[in-house]
Amino acid sequence: MILIPVFLSIILVYTVFAVYAERKISGFIQDRYGPMEVGPYGILQTIADLIKLLIKEDIVPKSADRKLFIAAPAIVFSAIFAGYAVLPFAPGLEASRASVGVFYLLAIISLDVIGLLMAGWGSNNKFSLYGAIRAVAQMISYEVPLSLSVLAVVMTCQSLDLQEISYQQSLWIKDFSKISDNNYLFGIQSSDINITEVGGFLTWNIFRNPILMVSFVVFFIASLAECNRAPFDIPEAESELVAGFHTEYTGFRFAILFLGEYAIMLLVSFLASILFLGSWNSPFPNIGFLRLADWTNGYPGTISGIAWGAFWLISKAFSLIGLQMVIRWTYPRLRVDQLMFLCWKVLTPLALVVILISGFWRLMMN
Amino acid sequence: MMTKSHIHKGAKSTYWGSISEGITSLLAGLLLTFKHLFQALRYKREPVGVENKDYFSFDKGIVTLQYPHEAIPVPDNGRYRLHNEIDDCIVCDLCAKICPVNCIEIDAIKSTEEIGKTSDGSTKRIYAGTFDIDMAKCCYCGLCTTVCPTECLTMTKTYDYSEFDVRNMVYHFTNLTPDQAEEKKKLYEEKQKEKSKPKSQETTKPSGTEDAKAEEKANIPKPAFKPVIKPPASTPESREDTNLKPEEMSGTIKSGETKPEEKKAAKPVFKPVIKAPTLNPKPEEESNVKPENKPATSESGEIKPEEKKALRPVFKPVIKPSVPKVSQSEEASNEQDRKQDATDEKKGSTDEPKSGEVKKPAKPIFKPVIKPKPKQEGEQGDQ
Numbered sequence: 001m002i003l004i005p006v007f008l009s010i011i012l013v014y015t016v017f018a019v020y021a022e023r024k025i026s027g028f029i030q031d032r033y034g035p036m037e038v039g040p041y042g043i044l045q046t047i048a049d050l051i052k053l054l055i056k057e058d059i060v061p062k063s064a065d066r067k068l069f070i071a072a073p074a075i076v077f078s079a080i081f082a083g084y085a086v087l088p089f090a091p092g093l094e095a096s097r098a099s100v101g102v103f104y105l106l107a108i109i110s111l112d113v114i115g116l117l118m119a120g121w122g123s124n125n126k127f128s129l130y131g132a133i134r135a136v137a138q139m140i141s142y143e144v145p146l147s148l149s150v151l152a153v154v155m156t157c158q159s160l161d162l163q164e165i166s167y168q169q170s171l172w173i174k175d176f177s178k179i180s181d182n183n184y185l186f187g188i189q190s191s192d193i194n195i196t197e198v199g200g201f202l203t204w205n206i207f208r209n210p211i212l213m214v215s216f217v218v219f220f221i222a223s224l225a226e227c228n229r230a231p232f233d234i235p236e237a238e239s240e241l242v243a244g245f246h247t248e249y250t251g252f253r254f255a256i257l258f259l260g261e262y263a264i265m266l267l268v269s270f271l272a273s274i275l276f277l278g279s280w281n282s283p284f285p286n287i288g289f290l291r292l293a294d295w296t297n298g299y300p301g302t303i304s305g306i307a308w309g310a311f312w313l314i315s316k317a318f319s320l321i322g323l324q325m326v327i328r329w330t331y332p333r334l335r336v337d338q339l340m341f342l343c344w345k346v347l348t349p350l351a352l353v354v355i356l357i358s359g360f361w362r363l364m365m366n
Numbered sequence: 367m368m369t370k371s372h373i374h375k376g377a378k379s380t381y382w383g384s385i386s387e388g389i390t391s392l393l394a395g396l397l398l399t400f401k402h403l404f405q406a407l408r409y410k411r412e413p414v415g416v417e418n419k420d421y422f423s424f425d426k427g428i429v430t431l432q433y434p435h436e437a438i439p440v441p442d443n444g445r446y447r448l449h450n451e452i453d454d455c456i457v458c459d460l461c462a463k464i465c466p467v468n469c470i471e472i473d474a475i476k477s478t479e480e481i482g483k484t485s486d487g488s489t490k491r492i493y494a495g496t497f498d499i500d501m502a503k504c505c506y507c508g509l510c511t512t513v514c515p516t517e518c519l520t521m522t523k524t525y526d527y528s529e530f531d532v533r534n535m536v537y538h539f540t541n542l543t544p545d546q547a548e549e550k551k552k553l554y555e556e557k558q559k560e561k562s563k564p565k566s567q568e569t570t571k572p573s574g575t576e577d578a579k580a581e582e583k584a585n586i587p588k589p590a591f592k593p594v595i596k597p598p599a600s601t602p603e604s605r606e607d608t609n610l611k612p613e614e615m616s617g618t619i620k621s622g623e624t625k626p627e628e629k630k631a632a633k634p635v636f637k638p639v640i641k642a643p644t645l646n647p648k649p650e651e652e653s654n655v656k657p658e659n660k661p662a663t664s665e666s667g668e669i670k671p672e673e674k675k676a677l678r679p680v681f682k683p684v685i686k687p688s689v690p691k692v693s694q695s696e697e698a699s700n701e702q703d704r705k706q707d708a709t710d711e712k713k714g715s716t717d718e719p720k721s722g723e724v725k726k727p728a729k730p731i732f733k734p735v736i737k738p739k740p741k742q743e744g745e746q747g748d749q
Contacts, residue, residue, distance in 0.1 A: 028406035029399045032430045330399040331392065346385060 003095040007084045010314075015262040018321060019046045025322070026329045056251035061124060064248065068122030073249065073256040076115030080264045082108045087270050088163040090280050090309030091170070091300030101162040102154060105271065106147055109226075109264065113139050116235070119257065120245035131244025134336065135235030138225055141343045142232075146222035148351035149215040152358040153275045156187075156209040156365070166279035169208070171199040171293055172300060180365075186210055187365040199293035200285025204278035209365070211357045216276040218351050220320070223268035225343070227261065229324055231331035232339060265321055273316035280309030415439045440523040445508045447524045448499050450539040454484040454518035457492040461510035461519050469503035470510060471496060475542075475550045478557045484516045494540045495547040501527070502535035 020035065020043060027034025035042030060069055086101035088094040098104055113136050120132020157165045158179050167176040173196055174181050185193040187208040195202050206213045225232035228244075236244030246257045273279060284292035296312075298305030334342065409427025413436045414420060431437065440446065462470040473496035481490040511519050529535055542550065 025403065028403045028428075031402055031406055031426075031428055033428060033432065036432060326396065326399055326403065330395045345381075 003084075003089060003093070006089070007087075007095075008081070011081070011084075011259065011263045011266060014266055014318075015259055016046045016050060018262050018265070019049070021322070022325050022328075025325045029326065029329045050255070053255045054252060058251045058253065059248075061248050063124045065122040065124065068118040069248070070253075072115050072119035072122055073253045073260070074115075075118060076112055077256050077260040077263065079111035079115055080109055080260050080267060082111075083264075083267050084270075086162055087267075088166045088274065088279065089313065090306040091166070091172075091176075091298075093306050093309070094163055097161065097163050100160045102150055102160045102165075102275075105162075105267075106143070106150065109267065110139075110143060112260070112264065115260075116245050119249070123245070123248040125248050127241045127243070127247045128245050131235045131237075131241045131247070134241075135228060135245055137336075138228070138232060138235060138339060138343075141340060142222045142225035142347075145218050145343060145347035145351045146226060148348065148355060149219040149222065150271075150275060152209075152212060152215040152351070152355050153205055155355065155358055155362055156205060156212060158362075162274055162279075165205070166274055166281070167300075169203050169205055169278045170281045170300075171197065171203075171297060173203075176300060183208060184365070187361060189365060195285075198285045198287075199281065199297070201278060201283045202285050203281070204276065204283075206276050209358055209361050211354055211361055212276060214350065215354045215358070216272065218347050218354065219272055219276065220323075221342075222347060223272060224324060224327065225339070226268060227265045227324070229265065230328040231333050233328075233333055234336060234339060237333055265324060266317060269317040269320040269324070270313065272320055273313055277316050277320075278312075280313040282308065282312055413438050415441060417441060440525065444523055444525075445506045445521040447501060447522050447527055448504060448510070448537070449520055449522045450497060450499065451518040451520070452494060452497060452539045452541045454486070454516045455494060455497065455539075456484060456488050456490050456516055456518075457494045457497070458515060460513045460515065464509045464513050466507060466509065467503045467505050469500040469505075471498045471500070473497075473547075475547060476554050477550065478554055484518070486516055488516050493542055493547065493550050495542060495551065497539040498536050499539065500536045502532050 023045070024034040024042075033042075035045035038045040038048050060066055083105045085095045086098050086105050088097075116135045116139075117132045120128040120130075120135070123129070153165065154160055157168050159165055159168075164178060167173060168180050168183075170176070173183055181196075182194055183196045183203045185191055185195050185202065187210075201207060206216055224230075228235045235241075236246070241247070246254060249257055282293055282296035284296050286293045296308060298308045300309075405426045406428050409424075411424045411427060411429045411431065412420070413431050415438050457472060457474045459472050459474060462468075462472045472494060475493040475495040477491055477493055481493065484490060506521070508521055511517075511521055540547070
């Protein structure tokens with residue numbers, strides 16, 4: 001229960017500064033400054049924007065379907081926020097250690113689609129409806145490669161429990177994992193190179209099962225589409241659809257939709273970190289007497305364990321968000337047909353092949 | 367690189383070709399944006415002018431200049447806001463004559479003796495009763511500065527001086543208050559009289575001044591602007607001081623500092639000019655002065671038509687929508703009435719500036735309310 005306010009405040013603070021970071025990054029990429037006037041280096045710009053947003057008039061269009069229109073932002077945000085329930089925030093610290101965590105998470109963020117469709121349909125606006133239809137088509141399509149890439153991880157770890165997946169990538173695999181006891185280099189047991197005590201990035205899932213690197217790329221691309229972020233932002237393509245499904249939203253409702261978008265960015269980044277990038281574990285391995293992994297990790301359940309765990313998980317998630325932002329300001333938007341081509345003809349077959357290979361790889365692991 | 371990507375023209379050839387081309391081009395794109403991202407963190411364009419030899423060497427990093435805080439320096443021969451160093455001005459009127467857009471207005475008051483010397487040694491014999499430059503009209507040709515014999519009129523480097531009210535673009539450079547100008551003028555006229563007549567009028571001075579005042583107003587068309595000048599005349603010195611600052615600071619202009627000062631200096635100078643002095647002093651003067659002075663070129667005459675022009679177009683459209691309700695014949699008569707009203711107003715206001723001006727704001731407000739009703743009421747309301 002204590003994690004609800006923690007995650008909520010993390011999302012709120014993160015959203016404020018993610019918007020700022022996004023504007024700064026886009027500015028730097030385009031050789032300009034970005035916000036500079038409000039506060040030192042414009043750091044308070046988003047807070048000013050937020051205050052402006054909250055004091056705006058709440059307008060519900062006359063011809064809108066009032067119930068759907070009002071309910072949509074709440075559904076979008078709550079569906080995404082519900083996904084945070086199963087995230088292991090640190091060793092021994094999670095809102096719910098559901099043994100079907102990954103499954104639950106993918107299922108619950110799919111509800112997001114219903115919210116978006118309600119928003120687009122309820123607005124009674126052509127732009128909104130187009131945006132919603134595109135969003136639904138895109139998100140449902142990209143859930144296939146997303147789920148398949150996650151499935152490869154689940155096969156490797158033999159668990160749907162996100163905390164279990166995290167423990168398998170940690171130094172304490174012996175004590176806490178219910179499934180595995182040891183980590184071998186690249187997961188090959190026959191190589192007899194036991195790296196359980198080495199830890200660091202070598203025990204991340206993408207190294208325990210190197211084919212998961214491909215899976216990670218698939219997951220990352222699909223998650224961009226899932227977040228409706230550029231280059232997959234055709235649901236809210238500014239140049240075509242004004243703002244897509246949230247064209248008609250103002251003030252607080254718009255803020256909630258916006259919050260939902262940034263929350264799902266954070267959520268998929270957390271998920272990618274947990275599934276592929278070693279969760280809350282430090283990236284530094286123990287090298288001889290340099291016990292980097294020991295120094296930068298805490299024993300599960302202790303305060304240092306929680307602090308280090310939260311630090312590493314948030315750092316990894318934020319790095320991925322930074323990458324998402326750079327990608328947004330680098331690539332042009334895909335056409336609808338290119339979008340579907342990428343999803344069904346490239347990513348889905350690739351994810352299927354990865355599943356096949358990681359199945360064989362699993363046989364080589366213990 | 368180029369040839370390779372031409373061979374694998376993926377998007378047009380094969381499935382694998384398009385995928386590999388996609389991957390390579392995506393990576394190239396990411397590299398490019400990352401390069402710019404990191405360059406932007408390290409390098410930044412300096413605010414130097416084109417005359418600097420480093421000007422073309424800033425080819426990476428942030429290109430934005432944060433204008434109010436930093437600006438590219440103005441070249442030495444840049445032509446921006448005019449400034450007249452009134453102490454060096456001999457009021458020769460050359461600048462006003464050569465100005466292609468007539469933006470300089472000078473009211474020269476001859477002096478009886480030498481007033482002083484300019485800094486280059488020229489003798490000053492004429493007071494500038496008015497030295498107004500309307501920077502809204504100025505075309506920045508710089509002709510006035512080239513003809514100026516004492517080089518008191520210069521183009522400064524201040525270019526950021528926009529105003530919300532175009533009337534504030536008129537800069538007053540005289541160092542005489544209207545009272546002083548009046549005094550000098552009287553003095554000169556008296557001297558002229560003395561020259562033409564033997565000295566006999568010395569005793570009648572006190573009564574003579576009032577007559578002179580009245581005469582001036584009746585004869586000279588220009589004094590119309592006199593009340594306009596009053597408040598600003600006391601401040602030009604302070605404004606010049608603030609104006610000088612941005613010029614003196616070469617290189618980056620910290621106009622964040624200078625701007626507010628300029629505005630503070632400018633606003634109080636001009637605001638009272640139009641609102642308070644024209645409206646308030648007038649009734650007093652006019653009640654004192656004989657009625658013959660009023661027509662056409664009276665003090666209020668020049669300013670008021672402007673105000674009227676501003677008012678008219680605003681209110682006319684308000685009235686029209688109500689017209690369709692009335693029948694056509696009524697409409698026609700209404701229109702006539704309206705025209706009459708309009709002309710009446712014009713006459714009234716020009717003839718009796720005081721009453722016309724007081725009524726004006728009230729009338730348009732009532733019109734739209736009353737018009738839809740029977741037209742007699744409307745007429746009553748108008749008159």
